[in-house]
Amino acid sequence: MAIDEKKIAESVAWRPGGAVKRAEQALMAEKSRVLRPFGLTVPQYAAMYALSLAPGISGAKLARLCSVTPQSMATVLKTLESRGLVERRPSSDHAQVLVTRLSRAGQALLRKADAEAVAVERRLVDAFTPDEIALLRELLERAVVVLAGTGHDDGADSF
Amino acid sequence: MAIDEKKIAESVAWRPGGAVKRAEQALMAEKSRVLRPFGLTVPQYAAMYALSLAPGISGAKLARLCSVTPQSMATVLKTLESRGLVERRPSSDHAQVLVTRLSRAGQALLRKADAEAVAVERRLVDAFTPDEIALLRELLERAVVVLAGTGHDDGADSF
């Protein structure tokens, strides 16, 4: 067997998209690993982290900060709320929005989990020179612009 | 309102992980968009593409090629099979493995879908110089090594 497995693997992997995918996967895997002891998933951690920076934000805004849809954020928040890590209550001035904040337990858990999560990013950053990190970020941002700017014509960049 | 929204957004986005995540997301979103008319999701397309390069491969190997778990690949293949795009039959020499190949309809659909998918990657590649692409790939691969090489000690690299 093994038709040409090596060759095939290369054919599949050569696309830039594959490299991005694998990097994202590796990142998620590693973060999941360090977050698991706290019973948190990566999206849950991300939501709590954003929430620590912007207490009382609406679910929709939180979703935008975390780059997910409001629906995804809703499910994440629902589980977090069921565990008592966040609290949601109707806003006083906007009957429609639910004000969300970390509970005390949530803050305490986040503090510990954040240390681990930051350590992962740090391991990553430390493996490169500052120039390389800046370059990587710049290239990725450019890729986002190219990809997002095609097709539905958001404009915003041209001119 | 808008506590410091700008600032917050930056705080969330500064981490290298965020850049990778957004790039991957933009890529997925754009690929999904061009694949939608064919009724294919990105994982489905990826599986069919790999299958076109390695006809009759086992589900487990296919999963490895696509960088997903065998379970994920199983669900993908199940839907593809239910649509008659792939065919699975027990192997003659390995009673356990299911030999999977594209059906004629699958081949035809892949040919059309692939053109669109390749065009997306091409738009991406064309936005950079060859040097930049190579650099991006190199940096990402290095990130994968750093992240994957920590914690569970696969070894394999350190002499």
Add this chain to the structure above:
DNA sequence: AGGCGTACATCAGGGCTTTGATAGTTCGGG
């Protein structure tokens, strides 16, 4: 004041992904 556009939350449905566990197959060493 009434209407329209914007924003928020949520329901419904389809898919992907992961961890954990079960079970049959193949092959090689003891």
Add this chain to the structure above:
DNA sequence: CCCGAACTATCAAAGCCCTGATGTACGCCT
């Protein structure tokens, strides 16, 4: 010869994520 290691497929349970569609609340503009 039998057993264990490696591989394959699959079930089950939890979550996440997306598209599409509803219903409601706010604010501005006419």
